[in-house]
Amino acid sequence: MKIVVIGGTGLIGSKLVANLSASGHEVVAASPSKGVNTVTGEGLAGALDGAAVVVDVSNAPSFDERVVTDFFRTSGGNLAAAEAKAGVRHHVALSIVGTDRVADLGYFRAKVEQERLIVQSGIPYTIVRATQFLEFLAGIADGHADGDTVRLAPVQFQPIAADDVAAILAETALARPLNGLIDIAGPDRGPFSDIVGRYLTAVGDRRSTVSDPAARYFGGGVTEFSLVPTGPARLGQISLTDWLNRSKASA
Template structure:
């Protein structure tokens, strides 16, 4: 089966491509560097010719509110139109748990817009909403830092390892379209501030984590359950301790 992975060289894409290729599938790892650009439409027709499945893992180079919305709307329209023309049977997209519950977050609003385009396209689809990746805990801490303190909301958080995300994406690509949404999350749920404090301690970072109910998460206020699944979700197998052990071993 031919599967095109848009964003196939990124963190999740490269792992998903490897899993699918190991399964014997014809996988195209598409990205602007390979001549496939969803913003301009360049190379889409050629890449999608004969494809049964398209996995969209594209991401905006800018997280500024207007730019990220334009990226996902433009990219989504071009990609879905090309899929319709090529007769693609299944569109798989990676989104975020809580996108529709954090309206102050511009990135989340852009992902909601992307999801709406998918649902209206007529292409059979599966949307996978994931919680935040463990690989980004350091960047989150940096974004919340003022001097030697890190202000983080006590809202619940359930980060997932990228290996588990890639496995879920690959599994969805090989399954029948859900025409609906799957939610995935890490195996451990705890207050956001406690998880960040645990991460900083594990990496030997002396910054102090302050529990601040008013702390923003990339511009959005975090309620108790803004960032975790509300209902049934598929849980990853890799907990924080195992993820940190693997990360340390790779370094």
Template sequence: MRIVVVGGTGLIGSKLVAGLGARGHEAVAASRRTGVDTLTGEGLAEALAGADVVVDVADRPAREDGAVTEFFETSTRNLLAAEAAAGVGHHVALSLVGTGRLPGRGHFRAKAAQEKLVEAASVPYSIVRATQFFEFARAIADAGAADCKVRMAPVYFQPVAADDVAGILGGIAAGPPLNGRAEVAGPERFRMDAFFRHAMPAWNDHREVLTDPRAPYLGAELDEGTLLPGADALLGTVRYGDWPGRIAVGGRPAPIRLGSVRRRRLPSYARH
């Protein structure tokens, strides 16, 4: 199966390309580094020629509300049009858990717009909403920083390792279109302010973490359960306490308070 991964040179994309290749698929990384620009359409027709599946994991680094929404809308329109012309049979889009609960705010607004375009297109699809990646934890802390302090809301979240996300995405991409959504999350639940209060010293980051119920995340103020997946979420296997990136070189892991989460066994198509 020929599977084109848009954003295939990024964190999730590169893992996905490697994993699909190991499963025997022809996995192609498409990004501006490889001459494919979904914003302008440059290189899209060539990259999608003969593709069975397209997986869109591209992201926009900027967090300005208007700019990020414009990126996802323009990129997705161009991509879906090129897929229809190429006869692609399955479009897989990586989205965020919480999209739909805050559709008019920040990054959630942009992902909601992207999902709407995917659902309305002629190409069969699967939308995979993931929770926050372990690998982005430090960036989340930095986004909440001001005056040498980090403000975090006392809300719950269930972060996941990028390896788990890539593995589950690969299984869904190689399977039949869901024509609906699936959610992916880590195996443990944390309160966000407590998580960073315990995790940051292991990164050699000793900024004070303040609990602030109004602290925004991706431009939105959160309710207690906004970032939590539903009961049917596919859970990864990597625990934060076992993830190598949890500590700085030469550092020591800090204890993390865990919450209870009902585990769900991954279906066969999502195991890796």
């Protein structure tokens, strides 16, 4: 079966391409660097020719709300049109747990718009909402640093390893479309400040974390369960401890 991975050279996309290729499928890693641009439409028709499944793990080049929203609208519209023409039978998209619960965060609003366009496209679909990746913990710490202190909102956090995200996406791509959403998360949940603090300790970062009621999440207001699944969810296999041990070894 031919499967096209939009964003197939990135963190998740490259792992997903490897997983699907190992299963014997014809996999196209589509990205601008490979001559496939979903915003301009360049190379899109050729890449999708004969494809049964498209998995979209692409991301916008900026976190500015206008840029992100324009990206998902244009990319999504071009993808839907090309998929309809190619007879694609399943569109899988990677989104974020909590996109509809952090109303004042522009990037999340843009992801909600992306999801809306997918639902309305007429292409059978499955939207996979993931919690934040463990690989993003360094960036999260830097983004909330106040000198030697990392100030984090007093919320629950349940990050997932990129390897688990790719594995679940591969299974989803080979399954029937749900025409709905699934949430995925890591196996370990805990206070935001505790999880980031464990990461900093593991990699030898001397900054300390505090749970600050005044802190926001990249500028967005969050409540206790804004960033974690609040219903049924598929959990990854890689524990926080195992992932931190790998991080410590490579630091």
